[in-house]
Amino acid sequence: MKKHNVLIGITGGIAAYKIPNLCRLFIKNSYNVKIVMTENATNFVSTLTFEAIIRSKVYVNEFIEGSNESAIEHINLVDWADIIVIAPATANTIAKIAHGIGDNLLTSLMLVASNKTIFICPAMNTRMYLNPVTQQNIEILRKRSFFIIEPDEGELACGDVGPGRLKEVNDIFDLINKHVNALDNFKGIKFIITAGPTIEYIDPVRFISNRSSGKMGIALADYASLMGGEVLLIGHLLQSHGKLFNTIIIDKAIEMLELLKENVKKYDILIMAAAVADFKPKNVANEKIKKGEGLILELEENPDILKELSKLKNDRQVFVGFAAETSNSIENARKKLIEKNLDMIVLNNVLRQDIGFDSDYNEVTLIFKNNEILQIPKMKKSEIASIIVDKAIEIYKSKNV
Numbered sequence: 001m002k003k004h005n006v007l008i009g010i011t012g013g014i015a016a017y018k019i020p021n022l023c024r025l026f027i028k029n030s031y032n033v034k035i036v037m038t039e040n041a042t043n044f045v046s047t048l049t050f051e052a053i054i055r056s057k058v059y060v061n062e063f064i065e066g067s068n069e070s071a072i073e074h075i076n077l078v079d080w081a082d083i084i085v086i087a088p089a090t091a092n093t094i095a096k097i098a099h100g101i102g103d104n105l106l107t108s109l110m111l112v113a114s115n116k117t118i119f120i121c122p123a124m125n126t127r128m129y130l131n132p133v134t135q136q137n138i139e140i141l142r143k144r145s146f147f148i149i150e151p152d153e154g155e156l157a158c159g160d161v162g163p164g165r166l167k168e169v170n171d172i173f174d175l176i177n178k179h180v181n182a183l184d185n186f187k188g189i190k191f192i193i194t195a196g197p198t199i200e201y202i203d204p205v206r207f208i209s210n211r212s213s214g215k216m217g218i219a220l221a222d223y224a225s226l227m228g229g230e231v232l233l234i235g236h237l238l239q240s241h242g243k244l245f246n247t248i249i250i251d252k253a254i255e256m257l258e259l260l261k262e263n264v265k266k267y268d269i270l271i272m273a274a275a276v277a278d279f280k281p282k283n284v285a286n287e288k289i290k291k292g293e294g295l296i297l298e299l300e301e302n303p304d305i306l307k308e309l310s311k312l313k314n315d316r317q318v319f320v321g322f323a324a325e326t327s328n329s330i331e332n333a334r335k336k337l338i339e340k341n342l343d344m345i346v347l348n349n350v351l352r353q354d355i356g357f358d359s360d361y362n363e364v365t366l367i368f369k370n371n372e373i374l375q376i377p378k379m380k381k382s383e384i385a386s387i388i389v390d391k392a393i394e395i396y397k398s399k400n401v
């Protein structure tokens, strides 16, 4: 098996003390490791510590007197690397990378590394992290196809509680390692994923919709593309999302249906995470309806998208549906699974206030065609997404041996 080359960039944050363990994990798992530190990072952990672990030189300065080699070090290091991981990534370094500033070895090499697989692991004080300028800079990187390994929430070194704590190094390693190994597993597999609500117009300025935020569908698209799958995401309210995958914005259920009908044959795995409106106004007014005379809204049913698509499904494809039930959950979800010829259905309990709509967390039950049931306890939507996508891949592989 090829030994992958990972270049770890360490910047000046408190969490730098956790990175020796990350290096150990990579080395233990047969990765070749090189390290670049910013000057500020060396205030937190010395280069000596890392040199003892990786048994080679740690790079800090771009311009070392008397060395010809160092003049092009930033290019050599990028050529050597298969993957670049910046952990911890300070707000400062994230800002510099987002805006093309190359004032030290690490930021200079990031200017060269535009075609590399790059993971950024932000870690900082909660207020620093939530500051709109930091959020915008992270968004810029996401749009440039950097993989952002979001920080955890919890108590930080400064005593603040909130998001900003470096993701556990075991989790960082697992995610990156999974990405590297999954490339073979996911490569060439095409996902078509829907997310968020649909909106159904009453008149040119008003619509009816539902509380779906799209977070679950985006998490699914994020994970599938992180693992190397080719992803098309369709939905409403997705404008602010990055460019790791293609996105098509729609408003109405009927638009979503048409787009899916046109495209679904070209994809291997369909995941319908969108909360499609069941009903739409029977008549849409051409002009804004005036107030004063009251309004009785007559609704009619939207077409059942999954039922329509099931007519186009071939034996090699995997279809995954979502069910938001408030009663008789498992029984109803199973009925849907059979009626719509699905391979898996993800059952949400939409009555719980602490999870589901607009939350970063969810608790779901996966129900499979062979009657198997998998209860997933409350966890982050990103983690649930990885379980759903891994299961879908497993089913896809079993159908396409």
Ligand SMILES: Cc1cc2nc3c(=O)[nH]c(=O)nc-3n(C[C@H](O)[C@H](O)[C@H](O)COP(=O)(O)O)c2cc1C
Residues within 6 Å of the ligand: 010, 011, 012, 013, 014, 015, 038, 039, 040, 041, 089, 090, 091, 092, 093, 123, 124, 125, 128
């Ligand atoms: C004790 C201490 C802890 C710090 N921790 C962090 C941190 O966790 N995250 C962060 O973004 N900045 C942190 N900073 C601020 C950065 O060190 C500072 O912005 C610095 O310029 C970053 O340089 P670099 O990005 O080149 O490594 C800390 C500063 C100090 C003095």
